[in-house]
Amino acid sequence: MSGTTAAAVTAGVTARPDPPAARAARWRIGEAVVPIIATLAFAYLLVPIVYTVAFSFNDSVRTNLVWRGFTLEAWRNPCGAPQVCRALVNSLQVGLIATAVATVLGTLIAIALVRYRFRGRALANLLVFLPMSTPEVVLGAALLAQFLSLRVNPGFGTVVLAHVMFCISFVVVTVKARVATLDPRLEEAAADLYASPVQAFWRVTFPLLLPGIAAAALLAFSLSFDDFIITNFNSGSFTTFPKFVYVSATRGIPPQANVIGSAMFVLALLLVVAVQLVTVSRRRRR
Amino acid sequence: MDGASSGTGLSLERVTKEFGAFVAVDDLSLHVPAGSFFALLGPSGCGKTTTLRMVAGLERPTRGRVRLGDEDVTDRRPHRRPVNTVFQSYALFPHLSVLENVAFGLRRRRVAEPLTRAHEALALVEMDHLADRRPALLSGGQQQRVALARALVNNPAVLLLDEPLGALDLKLRRQMQVELKRIQTEVGLTFVHVTHDQEEAMTMADTVAVMNAGRIEQMGSPADLYELPRTAFVANFLGQSNLLRGTVVEGPSVGPGSVLAVDVGTGRRVLVPTERAVRTEGEVLVGVRPEKLHLVTRDEEVPWDVNVVGPGRVTDVAFSGVSTQYQVAVPGLGTLGVFVQNISGGGEVRVGDEVHLACAVRHAFGLDGAEDVASGVAEDGAA
Numbered sequence: 001m002s003g004t005t006a007a008a009v010t011a012g013v014t015a016r017p018d019p020p021a022a023r024a025a026r027w028r029i030g031e032a033v034v035p036i037i038a039t040l041a042f043a044y045l046l047v048p049i050v051y052t053v054a055f056s057f058n059d060s061v062r063t064n065l066v067w068r069g070f071t072l073e074a075w076r077n078p079c080g081a082p083q084v085c086r087a088l089v090n091s092l093q094v095g096l097i098a099t100a101v102a103t104v105l106g107t108l109i110a111i112a113l114v115r116y117r118f119r120g121r122a123l124a125n126l127l128v129f130l131p132m133s134t135p136e137v138v139l140g141a142a143l144l145a146q147f148l149s150l151r152v153n154p155g156f157g158t159v160v161l162a163h164v165m166f167c168i169s170f171v172v173v174t175v176k177a178r179v180a181t182l183d184p185r186l187e188e189a190a191a192d193l194y195a196s197p198v199q200a201f202w203r204v205t206f207p208l209l210l211p212g213i214a215a216a217a218l219l220a221f222s223l224s225f226d227d228f229i230i231t232n233f234n235s236g237s238f239t240t241f242p243k244f245v246y247v248s249a250t251r252g253i254p255p256q257a258n259v260i261g262s263a264m265f266v267l268a269l270l271l272v273v274a275v276q277l278v279t280v281s282r283r284r285r286r
Numbered sequence: 287m288d289g290a291s292s293g294t295g296l297s298l299e300r301v302t303k304e305f306g307a308f309v310a311v312d313d314l315s316l317h318v319p320a321g322s323f324f325a326l327l328g329p330s331g332c333g334k335t336t337t338l339r340m341v342a343g344l345e346r347p348t349r350g351r352v353r354l355g356d357e358d359v360t361d362r363r364p365h366r367r368p369v370n371t372v373f374q375s376y377a378l379f380p381h382l383s384v385l386e387n388v389a390f391g392l393r394r395r396r397v398a399e400p401l402t403r404a405h406e407a408l409a410l411v412e413m414d415h416l417a418d419r420r421p422a423l424l425s426g427g428q429q430q431r432v433a434l435a436r437a438l439v440n441n442p443a444v445l446l447l448d449e450p451l452g453a454l455d456l457k458l459r460r461q462m463q464v465e466l467k468r469i470q471t472e473v474g475l476t477f478v479h480v481t482h483d484q485e486e487a488m489t490m491a492d493t494v495a496v497m498n499a500g501r502i503e504q505m506g507s508p509a510d511l512y513e514l515p516r517t518a519f520v521a522n523f524l525g526q527s528n529l530l531r532g533t534v535v536e537g538p539s540v541g542p543g544s545v546l547a548v549d550v551g552t553g554r555r556v557l558v559p560t561e562r563a564v565r566t567e568g569e570v571l572v573g574v575r576p577e578k579l580h581l582v583t584r585d586e587e588v589p590w591d592v593n594v595v596g597p598g599r600v601t602d603v604a605f606s607g608v609s610t611q612y613q614v615a616v617p618g619l620g621t622l623g624v625f626v627q628n629i630s631g632g633g634e635v636r637v638g639d640e641v642h643l644a645c646a647v648r649h650a651f652g653l654d655g656a657e658d659v660a661s662g663v664a665e666d667g668a669a
Contacts, residue, residue: 183375183377185373185375186377186379186380188344188373189377189379190390191343191344191363191364191365192342193365193390193391194395195365195394199365199394200365204379208380208381
């Protein structure tokens with residue numbers, strides 16, 4: 001096997017055109033090697049997640065770095081560590097409010113940018129992208145400078161404002177793609193069939209945009225829930241979950257943080273599976 | 287808004303629509319009587335769809351008024367006008383079932399029992415068995431029927447049809463033409479149909495308006511338009527025409543049966559009835575339809591009421607079963623088309639034969655000589 005392979009490889013390099021035998025041999029190598037590389041790549045991607053989940057069951061004392069044995073203690077009492085649930089609730093509150101505001105505003109902006117011709121439209125289109133392309137550190141620091149010069153104390157309110165700002169960009173981009181595929185004749189048909197502009201929006205435009213809006217909202221929430229850099233600049237003493245994990249890393253992350261992280265991961269996974277099941281069953285029903 | 291049970295008349299008064307510097311519709315006036323089937327016929331870009339959209343309220347006229355019956359609706363938004371449109375792309379709502387698509391207008395107006403009425407409308411277009419489907423799962427012809435039902439169910443004062451058969455294949459198109467006409471007769475609504483297909487316009491409409499470059503070239507019954515076109519564009523766009531350039535040399539003669547004598551070059555004279563001529567002096571175009579021409583082999587003696595030109599040489603013979611189309615090149619006049627019905631069975635005339643062309647004087651028509659002979663010839667849709 002190895003002899004023929006070596007011969008095939010040299011043949012492949014020197015002789016041209018390739019003899020069919022060499023080509024077949026090379027193909028066989030590819031068939032064997034690609035799955036190995038793929039497996040390694042996935043392992044590399046998944047190890048941190050597996051680690052997080054595994055160490056949520058660790059019987060830890062002060063630090064959660066060494067495996068000391070299996071326990072359900074942290075899962076039974078996820079709020080056991082000081083402040084961890086406070087931080088989680090804070091993150092959820094910020095995420096929900098920022099998502100709601102950014103989704104509504106972003107959707108309206110997206111519709112306006114696609115459907116209407118107005119002065120400054122091209123500029124608005126460009127400016128909407130800026131928060132996405134600016135480094136978060138710069139954005140966070142600049143925002144803090146603004147808040148301080150306006151004498152606004154950083155806290156819950158400033159964090160929500162900051163999150164709304166960067167989430168809007170992503171919502172606009174996501175919803176815009178959906179609006180662009182929407183046939184403007186459908187809205188005309190609605191108007192022709194006695195629907196007022198408001199009715200036409202809720203009966204035709206909105207239901208057709210809903211998949212895009214839902215995707216944008218999920219994206220916005222996950223961005224907000226995840227954000228550390230901008231939050232860290234603009235939160236003062238207010239603590240979100242990522243900030244809690246970062247701060248506690250210096251003294252040892254409690255296993256409860258692993259529990260919450262794992263739970264979020266499982267929830268997201270279940271959500272994806274549920275959406276898939278609904279789509280499949282709906283397709284079957286038609 | 288709901289009152290229209292048998293259609294309403296529609297009037298456009300000096301309507302102009304400009305898009306920037308481009309004039310899409312140019313000072314257009316027309317009247318569509320209640321309950322009639324009216325066709326706006328013209329090549330793409332002639333302003334016919336813009337005209338329709340102004341009636342629907344989807345475009346605002348730059349100048350002029352739109353009236354439905356006695357009511358001025360120029361400033362009314364589309365959802366407040368008692369008109370409905372069958373869009374070219376159908377524009378069915380993809381997220382609603384066929385039934386809900388049809389019930390959409392009824393629900394917006396809070397009509398009682400919308401679903402029952404929607405079922406009735408679907409039955410009218412023979413689509414009730416697919417009421418629960420989504421539009422995406424229907425064929426083009428089926429979507430077209432649903433779009434028609436969705437508009438008809440509202441019993442509009444005027445039903446607007448924007449090239450509704452454009453996306454269908456030829457066979458289905460012919461079938462739907464017959465069906466549309468049947469439905470129009472059955473419900474008695476006013477239909478305004480926009481098309482670039484002259485055959486479609488002629489088979490369905492009571493009145494046809496031929497549009498070109500934002501203006502109406504001529505309006506009338508299909509037979510009138512065909513038999514007596516008043517512009518070169520109409521003569522060429524609606525069917526085919528042989529147009530000969532010439533100068534009036536005599537006439538009009540006095541009394542009934544008045545004629546003009548026209549010199550069509552090198553001393554050849556043809557006669558045109560004065561009442562069928564747009565101009566009675568100077569430069570004119572003499573027109574004759576190809577099926578009104580006959581081939582005569584000799585320069586035989588002809589009665590005074592027949593025009594003869596020739597000799598010419600046959601350059602092409604196209605046999606299509608029912609008829610044969612000949613192309614005859616006459617020196618000094620160009621190439622003329624001739625349709626001969628296959629009554630005698632098989633043609634005796636071959637390519638290269640020398641023939642004369644004869645045509646009854648009463649079939650000739652006279653147009654303004656300043657017009658382009660080829661106007662409207664190569665436009666789309668001349669089926």
